Amino acid sequence: MGNKKLWISFAFIILALFPPLFLSQYWLHxxxxxxxxxxxxxxxxxxxxxxxxxxxxHAAFSGMGAYTSGMLTVYLGLPPWLGILIxxxxxxxxxxxLGYLCIRxxxxxxxxxxxxxxxxxxxxxxNEDQWTxxxxxxxxPGFFVEYSKTSYYYLFLIVTILLLIVIYKIIHSEMGLxxxxxxxxxxxxSSSGINTVRVRVLAFAISSAMSGLAGGFYGHYLMLITPDVxxxxxxxxVLAMAVIGGMGSFAxxxxxxxxxxxxxxxxxxxxxxxxLLFGLIALAMARFAPEGVVGILRKKWRREWA
Amino acid sequence: MGxxxxxxxxxxxxxxxxxxxxxxxxxxxGEIVGLxxxxxxxxxxxxxxxxxxxxxxxxxxxxxxxxxxxxxSFEICRLGIARTFQIVRxxxxxxxxxxxxxxxxxxxxxREGIKAKGEEARKLLKFVSLEGHEKNSANxxxxxxxxxxxxARALATQxxxxxxxxxxxxxxPSEILQALELIxxxxxxxxxxxxxxxxxxxxxxxxxxxxxxxxQGEKIKEGRPEEVVNDxxxxxAYLGESDA
Numbered sequence: 182m183g184n185k186k187l188w189i190s191f192a193f194i195i196l197a198l199f200p201p202l203f204l205s206q207y208w209l210h211x212x213x214x215x216x217x218x219x220x221x222x223x224x225x226x227x228x229x230x231x232x233x234x235x236x237x238x239h240a241a242f243s244g245m246g247a248y249t250s251g252m253l254t255v256y257l258g259l260p261p262w263l264g265i266l267i268x269x270x271x272x273x274x275x276x277x278x279l280g281y282l283c284i285r286x287x288x289x290x291x292x293x294x295x296x297x298x299x300x301x302x303x304x305x306x307x308n309e310d311q312w313t314x315x316x317x318x319x320x321x322p323g324f325f326v327e328y329s330k331t332s333y334y335y336l337f338l339i340v341t342i343l344l345l346i347v348i349y350k351i352i353h354s355e356m357g358l359x360x361x362x363x364x365x366x367x368x369x370x371s372s373s374g375i376n377t378v379r380v381r382v383l384a385f386a387i388s389s390a391m392s393g394l395a396g397g398f399y400g401h402y403l404m405l406i407t408p409d410v411x412x413x414x415x416x417x418x419v420l421a422m423a424v425i426g427g428m429g430s431f432a433x434x435x436x437x438x439x440x441x442x443x444x445x446x447x448x449x450x451x452x453x454x455x456x457l458l459f460g461l462i463a464l465a466m467a468r469f470a471p472e473g474v475v476g477i478l479r480k481k482w483r484r485e486w487a
Numbered sequence: 488m489g490x491x492x493x494x495x496x497x498x499x500x501x502x503x504x505x506x507x508x509x510x511x512x513x514x515x516x517g518e519i520v521g522l523x524x525x526x527x528x529x530x531x532x533x534x535x536x537x538x539x540x541x542x543x544x545x546x547x548x549x550x551x552x553x554x555x556x557x558x559x560s561f562e563i564c565r566l567g568i569a570r571t572f573q574i575v576r577x578x579x580x581x582x583x584x585x586x587x588x589x590x591x592x593x594x595x596x597x598r599e600g601i602k603a604k605g606e607e608a609r610k611l612l613k614f615v616s617l618e619g620h621e622k623n624s625a626n627x628x629x630x631x632x633x634x635x636x637x638x639a640r641a642l643a644t645q646x647x648x649x650x651x652x653x654x655x656x657x658x659x660p661s662e663i664l665q666a667l668e669l670i671x672x673x674x675x676x677x678x679x680x681x682x683x684x685x686x687x688x689x690x691x692x693x694x695x696x697x698x699x700x701x702x703q704g705e706k707i708k709e710g711r712p713e714e715v716v717n718d719x720x721x722x723x724a725y726l727g728e729s730d731a
Contacts, residue, residue, distance in 0.1 A: 355592050355601065358581075362589045365578035371560035372538055373571055374593020374644050 201331040209330045215442040216337040217399045220344050222422040222434035224391035227348060229420075230429035231357065233364035234383045235288075237416055238279060238295035241302045242389040243273045243396025244411020248306060248313060249405045250397040251321040257295055258314075261324050265397030268321075269390050276389020280382040287367075299413060307408045318407040321400055333402050340398055344391060345435070351387070352431055360384055364429075414456050421459035425466050427473025436475055491516045491648055492537070492568070496546035499532055506532040508704035509546070515649070519674055519681045520694035521712070523688070525725055528701040530684045531573055534650050538570045539563040550572050550648070554583040556642075565595055569646035573653045573684070575633045577625040577640070584621040586636055587611050590643025608643065615669065631662045638669065648680045649673065655687045662692060670694065692716065700724070 222466055248367075249271045279298055283291045299386045306313045313319055325332050351357050358410030359380045362370040371377045400406045409415065418441070426437020445455040470477055493513040499506050507529040508541055514520050522530050535541045537548060539560035548556045555563055569590075578586050586622055587608040591599075615635040620628070626638055634654055641649060651670070655663050667690055673679055685691040691698070692712040700708040700715060703722040715721055 350644075355588075358585055358588060359592060361581055361585070362578050365580055366576050368540060368560070369572065369576040369578065369590065370593075372540070372564055372572075373590045373640055374561050374595060375589060376559075377535035378560045 190411045194342065203336050206330055209334055211443060211446055213330065213334055213337050213402060215439045217335075217395055217402075218339045218419065218422055218438035218442050219341050219435050220395035220398075221392055221419045222426065222438045223345060223348050223431075224388045224395065226423045226428055226430075227360075227391070227417055228384050230433075231352065231360040231364060232381055232422065233287075234280075234283070234381060234385065235292045236295040236388075237285040237292055237413070237420075238281075238299045238302075238383070239388070239419060240413070240416035241299035241411040242276060242314025242392040243399065243415075244302065244306065244406075244408070245272045245275060246393030246396035247400030247410050248319070249393075249407045251319050251400050252312060254322050255319065256403075261322060261397075261401045265394060265401070268397040269394040272393020272396070273386050273390035276279065276393075277386040279389070283385075284378050284381055296413075298460050299411065299416065303408050303411050303413075306411060313406075313408075316408060318405045320405055323404050324401050337398065337402070341395075344394070348391075349431055356380075356383070406471060417460055418456055421456075423457070423461040424463040425473055427475035428471070430472070430475050433473045433475040437473065440474070489516050490514070492538070492548070492550050492682075494533075494546060494548050496692045497533070497536055497543045498545040499529075499536055499541055499543050505704050507536065507543070509699075510701070510704070512699055512705050512706065512709070513536060514680055515682055516647075516684055517674075517678060519670075519683060519694055521683045521691040521698040522682060522701065523686070523691065523698060523715075524701035527703070528724075529704040530701055531652060532704075533701070534570060534652055534682075534684065537563075537650060538568060546592075564593060564644050564646075564708050567645070567647040568650065569641035569644045569648075570650035571634065571637045571641055571652055571654060573656070575630070575637055577628075577633050577636050578664045579624070579626040579731065581625060582622050583612060583625055583628070583636055584608050585618055586625055587639045587643050590640040593644050608660065611639045611643055614642070617663075631666070634658075635669070638673075642673070642677070643660055646679065648682065651681060651685075655685055655690055663687065667694060675727070688716075 201209060204212065221239065221243060228234045228236055246265065246268035249268035250261065252265060253259045254261055254265040279295065283294055286294060307315050308318070324336060359370070359375050362375055363377050363380050367377050396410060399410065422437035422441045423434040425441065426435065427433025441459055448455040448458065466473060490513050495511055505583050510533065511706050522533065524530055532541065536543050539558055542557055547554060550566055550568060553566070555566065559561045571709055574612055576591065584605070588604060591604045591607055597613055609621065612621060615638055617635055617639065620632070625633065628636060652700060658666060670681065683691065683695065693726070695712055698710065698715040701708060707720050707724060708718050
């Protein structure tokens with residue numbers, strides 16, 4: 182990491198320590214949700230933006246993490262952190278399986294298969310209500326004895342930062358390089374000695390595990406898990422955040438998550454149209470500015486400083 | 488000398504079209520062998536069989552005495568066969584240095600440190616005269632530069648057999664000379680065996696020890712360049728049947 186980047190990240194982290202001091206409970210909630218979306222969009226970006234596997238099962242995996250942890254804490258009385266750990270593992274295993282199933286597929290076929298998986302999972306969760314409580318929602322314990330948004334904010338901040346560090350390390354490692362080689366040209370990568378099947382499945386498993394982790398924390402924050410967590414609406418929101426922010430870059434999904442989550446709070450008064458609106462913006466972005474907001478800003482700064 | 492690669496009765500068809508039909512061939516260590524034939528003769532398909540992009544329906548391939556017929560591309564590459572592509576396929580959205588690094592990582596040797604790998608990649612870029620382009624995106628290169636980059640990526644895997652698919656196509660005469668020089672250096676300094684598809688006849692006749700001619704999927708002639716150019720079957724394949 183360059184020195185400049187290191188200082189910028191450091192400054193952001195310091196700044197991120199202050200919001201609980203002056204934000205209202207409502208806006209603190211928005212910040213916590215934004216951090217959840219940062220984890221979701223950034224980990225989705227790892228498979229979609231870096232290996233080119235546009236999976237629609239990412240929200241489903243977060244639901245897997247949330248429900249696994251939720252049911253373990255409710256029915257077996259496990260502590261939330263252990264539940265989340267197991268939920269992450271389950272998401273990783275399922276991600277590995279789904280990734281393996283999709284190795285011969287690319288583009289739209291992979292997307293459709295993951296979409297199908299996602300819907301099947303949502304339907305199972307909705308119908309198996311003796312365990313999941315279906316659409317009524319599963320009430321799960323929280324992390325802290327005394328409920329406090331400030332504590333949750335710092336918890337989410339720490340987890341998000343740790344997750345982002347892992348993602349940054351992966352992107353800038355040899356593994357990240359092989360991810361991008363697979364995205365660029367699978368045949369050429371394979372002919373250069375890269376085990377492309379392994380790379381794709383690994384990316385799928387890692388990214389799914391991360392979304393399971395994010396979902397686990399999300400569930401224990403909301404303390405009520407509904408089939409909305411693994412829903413397609415949630416999926417498209419995450420997709421829009423990554424695409425509008427900038428797919429294939431580290432900062433893109435982070436920026437996209439905050440901007441869209443805060444924006445949707447303002448739009449919400451007009452009804453639940455924000456996903457539709459974001460979908461349209463994401464479509465336009467993918468067509469005219471595939472590098473997203475971060476890409477546009479980066480180009481602009483480079484031009485002005487050069 | 489000894490044989491480095493040998494194919495026996497290789498057959499591959501696509502639908503009703505047999506692209507490669509019962510082809511036998513071999514290459515000796517250290518040779519430059521040219522593979523020629525009219526368009527659609529099956530040259531690139533043969534390369535794809537050798538590099539594991541396709542697998543033959545019949546026949547066997549062995550490399551250094553080891554059967555490789557059904558191995559995957561990356562496994563074949565790790566055994567020591569690298570290739571370039573007829574239509575260049577560098578990783579366009581990656582820098583030149585990263586392109587070459589993939590070849591080095593592709594060797595699958597975890598003992599080497601990342602620093603040593605970067606150093607080696609730089610050297611390889613210099614070897615193909617792309618120094619100064621390290622951070623440049625492969626997308627910004629000219630055609631001959633892309634071809635050189637592909638060559639560097641192939642060399643990075645440390646092959647013993649190099650498959651070159653029309654490296655001279657689309658180059659102007661002075662660029663052709665540069666490319667030929669590079670190939671000569673690869674052969675003499677790195678002591679590699681080279682199997683080479685080319686349509687630029689003058690160049691391939693001059694550079695090759697031996698020529699294999701394919702036509703409609705079948706091997707119609709094999710021999711020293713001067714034997715091949717005067718063969719009636721080869722002339723027929725290229726020019727059509729003569730009336731005389």
